[in-house]
Amino acid sequence: MSAPRLGERVGITSVVGVATLANHVLQFYKQGDDGSAKCNIAYATERDVSVLGVVFDLPESEKPALDRFEGVGQGYEVRTMTVTLVGGQDIKVFTYWATKIDPRLKPYHWYKHHVLHGARTAGLSNHYIARIEAVESIEDPNADRHRRQMNMYR
Numbered sequence: 001m002s003a004p005r006l007g008e009r010v011g012i013t014s015v016v017g018v019a020t021l022a023n024h025v026l027q028f029y030k031q032g033d034d035g036s037a038k039c040n041i042a043y044a045t046e047r048d049v050s051v052l053g054v055v056f057d058l059p060e061s062e063k064p065a066l067d068r069f070e071g072v073g074q075g076y077e078v079r080t081m082t083v084t085l086v087g088g089q090d091i092k093v094f095t096y097w098a099t100k101i102d103p104r105l106k107p108y109h110w111y112k113h114h115v116l117h118g119a120r121t122a123g124l125s126n127h128y129i130a131r132i133e134a135v136e137s138i139e140d141p142n143a144d145r146h147r148r149q150m151n152m153y154r
Contacts (some may be wrong), residue, residue: 039104040098
């Protein structure tokens with residue numbers, strides 16, 4: 001959800017809007033290449049739950065680069081899903097669906113910061129942001145990586 005992070009990966013993109021994916025939950029169970037957890041969405045077992053997120057308008061020419069950054073074929077696959085924008089319009093979007101899951105992993109502090117920054121900037125509800133804040137995160141043992149990841153917010 002973080003526009004600065006997406007911008008570092010593929011350049012400037014525009015925001016289409018905030019959207020809801022019904023009957024799914026946000027988790028931090030995707031096994032990252034760095035040994036930490038990344039975000040994934042999963043089908044919900046509870047009723048009346050949804051994932052909130054930001055839809056970006058990504059130029060088609062930038063999708064291969066983003067696929068490489070995200071690890072398509074190495075932990076994520078691309079899926080087309082229908083989400084509902086604030087205001088009620090349903091649109092089809094592509095998303096990255098995690099294929100390597102490990103619920104024992106924790107996200108690094110900097111990664112959780114990316115997710116929270118995107119949620120706050122998008123104006124997601126305080127309740128939804130509090131759920132993300134409640135996710136336990138850990139310190140990255142690679143201080144240089146932590147510094148690089150946080151520098152994009154300065």
